[in-house]
Amino acid sequence: MMSSVHPLSLLGPVRALGRQAIDVVVGFGRVVHFLVVATAHGLREPGGLGAAVQQAIIITSRCALPVALVVGPIGAMMALQSLTLMRGFGVERQMAPLAAAIVIRELAPGFASVVVAMQGGAAIAAELAAMRLAEELDALEVMGLEPRGLIAGPRILGAAVAGPLLNALAIACGITGSYVMAVMVLGVPHTMFVDSLPEGITSSDLWLSEVKTVVFGLGLGAICASAGFHCERSTDGIGAAANRAVVTSVVFVLVANYLLNTALFGLRGGV
């Protein structure tokens, strides 16, 4: 018998960490490749555009209610916390613009995309994984069709179109939520809220917010579709694919959000 602890085995955690890092890089490349192939083939298929529009309608209608239910309370929380802060300084007037700006720039695009990942993205992954398990995707390949373009492409494009639509809804719901909390519950005068609100909304913020959600939609659509497409062929595999898809896309949204912010505001953030 050799001695039980080989000196090299102490490198185990290091090796595991390295393998994890390699997996992240390889996974990133695979998703980007999948995104390019799926969208390019999807647009070239006859009727591909129509299928994409149909998927966009499905995703938007399925996610609208959850987006409203998630972002509304978040707007209300922003109003509550910024009022606890601002009443102390006597700058209550700044509350509505600050809440609106943070909702438009960060919270609406971020949380709307998280909800799209959880509702629409998980559904995409589960659907594709079930098709893989039932060998429907293999059947398409045998017939000489490209399942990535035919099945995944429209779903990815649909998510990219649904993202900005749901973001607009999220902005409306977030501001409504903060209005309800500030004016109806905490007694800020209605006219003060409505008069000061436009100071926090600029058209460039709105456009940037919409562009962000297009990027998030494309990315999370590709992550979820490729997770479902490359899933393990078993009942447990479907659940695992949906789970992995949701987690990866939530992390993606947050990381991409930070990177986009840094790119937009510059490294020093205008300080």
Place this chain on the structure above:
Amino acid sequence: MPRVADIAIGVLWPLRVSAFLARTVVAGLRGPPAKDTLMLTVRLLLRSIPVVVIVTFFAGAMLTVQAAVSLSGFGAASMSGLIVGFGGVREVFPLLAGGSLAARTGAELASQLQAMRVTRQVEALEMMGLDSLQLLVAPRIIACIIGGPLCVVAAMVSGLVGAHIIGVFQLGIDRGAMWGALLQAVGTVDVIVGVVKGLVLGLLVGVVATFEGFCSDETGPRSVGRAANRAVIRSMVVVCAASLALSMLIYGRLVQT
């Protein structure tokens, strides 16, 4: 257009979930299997904490950048500690901890239980006269209740680390001024409130996820993915609503009127 039946199902859903929780509590009183509970808790922590840490790190970074951009107009970028304190520690970090818990563990629990349903393992247990609520559901909910507060604490630490790294090293805000503003905004009380929030959010995620997996009457392999999907989105919505309700209850009275 949603049909009337769908609306009725939506209204009845909270009642069904609470009834499910009550049944599980009664079944769990006979003592859930200790070893399973421990293993499930360890698994939850190992799988959820990394997600929580990554997500809140970048959320803290995002809040700091936004706060610095908004406040630099007044020449008060160092006050961004205040916004990280009020917006992050009190609201966004606990909320994202709950969301990450739902995304990672909630979906996993739902798909596990639904897979057991589909492959008739739950029926097999009941055939043998064993209580599936006590053996399968109770340990999972307990694991979530234990894991919830730990996730929230991890979220706060990681969010503040993110805010510090981005604020001090990237944006060049003075370290002392930022932490001074932060500690002026939040204190130990807020950490305790966060732990309480974590307990409630963990319980809700656990109950909703196990309900969606255990109580669905769908069959076939496709139902596994659908159960995971329902569990994630419904626990996210419930977590948001509960988080707002708790904030109103706890912080609402701090607002001077």
